[in-house]
Amino acid sequence: MKVLHLISGGETGGSRKHVITLLEQFEPSEVTLAIFQEGALAEEARAAGIRTELFAQKSRYDLSVLKRLAKFIQAEQFDILHSHGPRANLFGIYLKKKTGIRWVTTVHSDPALDFVKGGVKGTIFTKLSMYAIRQMDHYFAVSDRFKQNLVSLGISAEKVQTVYNGIYFTEEPAESALLHVPDHAFVIAMVARLHPIKGHEIVFDALRQLEMKPHVLLIGDGPIEDELREKAKDLQDCVHFLGFRKDVANIYAASDVALLASYSESFPLALLEAANERIPLISTDVGGVGELITPGETGWIIGAGDAHALADAIRGAMQADVKAMGEKLYEHASSNFSLDQLHKATKEVYVKIASR
Structure with a gap:
């Protein structure tokens, strides 16, 4: 089973950490990360031994990348596309139609709010994002509440799997950073x-x-x-x-x-x-x-x-x-909230989806 994870690559927050820690749990031959731009995510992924492929865009509106991605999916014979974030989700519409690949997503934020204060473009992209969300074969919800949010959008509850996020928990806390604040400050x-x-x-x-x-x-x-x-x-x-x-x-x-x-x-x-x-x-x-x-x-x-x-x-x-x-x-x-439970639950869904 081979899974292609697709994300913009410019993320610096929780979705970046989620993707890297999740992919680290799989065998290198099982997962590949595709990005549209270099950044902290790609740097950390490669350092972790995750195969990372760049599909550079001239701008975020450069759609020529879609044909290259579709050829890559077909040549590498991926079984599942796992998208993360609005841009990857939008591109997933074309990739699914072109290749027939099974398509899953982890929704890291409320798609109705991703383009807040985006003006006219924001309104258009919100509508496109909401359309993309409804086209997928399966969904990962990182809490039961978020599962209900997806169901409220008209998505069948049978297609939504609650999988809690996880991290590495250490036996001892990290060394404290030197903060430039007064002594005894809260x-x-x-x-x-x-x-x-x-x-x-x-x-x-x-x-x-x-x-x-x-x-x-x-x-x-x-x-x-x-x-x-x-x-x-x-x-x-x-x-x-x-x-x-x-x-x-x-x-x-x-x-x-x-x-x-x-x-x-x-x-x-x-x-x-x-x-x-x-x-x-x-x-x-x-x-x-x-x-x-x-x-x-x-x-x-x-x-x-x-x-x-x-x-x-x-x-x-x-x-x-x-x-x-x-x-x-x-x-x-x-x-x-361990990484072990995150890996096991995610792989179970992959196996189920790939066997259909």
């Missing part, structure tokens, strides 16, 4: 693309409500960085833009709490990575977060877009025994 790490769906503005609103402000580290880059920097000018003493970082584990290890403020997620790997570093979580009630966090014991769950609730959660965290909560979270996460 530190919150937020690993998220700088994108409207991630809720950074709500974080800023919440911080303005606090008399005692924590130091918030924003790890990630994205299309609205300049806009967010402008909106956080009055918070520059406590909000720190760190950009894309490869030492996320070390930053988590040096932090007191991890924060997710998204309006929509499937099952965020960033929170599992924080759990591995034994720090509790503050998260909006999105995706499978409720299956990871026990409120009051391993973290706090709040409503999306609720700055007042977020401010209250931060106050609670600053008064809590975060070390004890982090240890309890680690015990739960390492027992239930």
Whole structure:
């Protein structure tokens, strides 16, 4: 059985980590990664021994790549196409029709929200993305809630498999990064693309409500960085833009709490990575977060877009025994969200689909 994973290649967040860690679990002969551009994903994939093929585009609208991909699929005799992300999903429509390959996807975000603030182009691409989502043979949902979201789009529940994300859990936390914050400061790490769906503005609103402000580290880059920097000018003493970082584990290890403020997620790997570093979580009630966090014991769950609730959660965290909560979270996460379960469940679906 041979599976071709298709992704744009420019990803720097959770979908990048998900793809690499998933493919690492398979034999090299079983999986190939196809990308449209070089970047951190391709670099890490090759370093992990994953066969990675570049199908370069002159621009993201260069459709000549489709013929090359179709020839590659036929020449290599792949059994399954596994797409990740809006662009790969859109291209999958042509590839399935041209080659007849079985087509599955992991939906890493809400397709209705992928092109927020995209103007007319965003509206068009959203409609195309929603059309593509309905054309696939099978779907991986990274939480039961997300499975229900797909079913609400008219997709048969029989075609959707819930497969929880997983990571490598280590016996000891990483070495703490050196942070340029005052001694004894309460530190919150937020690993998220700088994108409207991630809720950074709500974080800023919440911080303005606090008399005692924590130091918030924003790890990630994205299309609205300049806009967010402008909106956080009055918070520059406590909000720190760190950009894309490869030492996320070390930053988590040096932090007191991890924060997710998204309006929509499937099952965020960033929170599992924080759990591995034994720090509790503050998260909006999105995706499978409720299956990871026990409120009051391993973290706090709040409503999306609720700055007042977020401010209250931060106050609670600053008064809590975060070390004890982090240890309890680690015990739960390492027992239930391993890479082994991710690999086994994914391969079972591949075998079932390929045998049809």
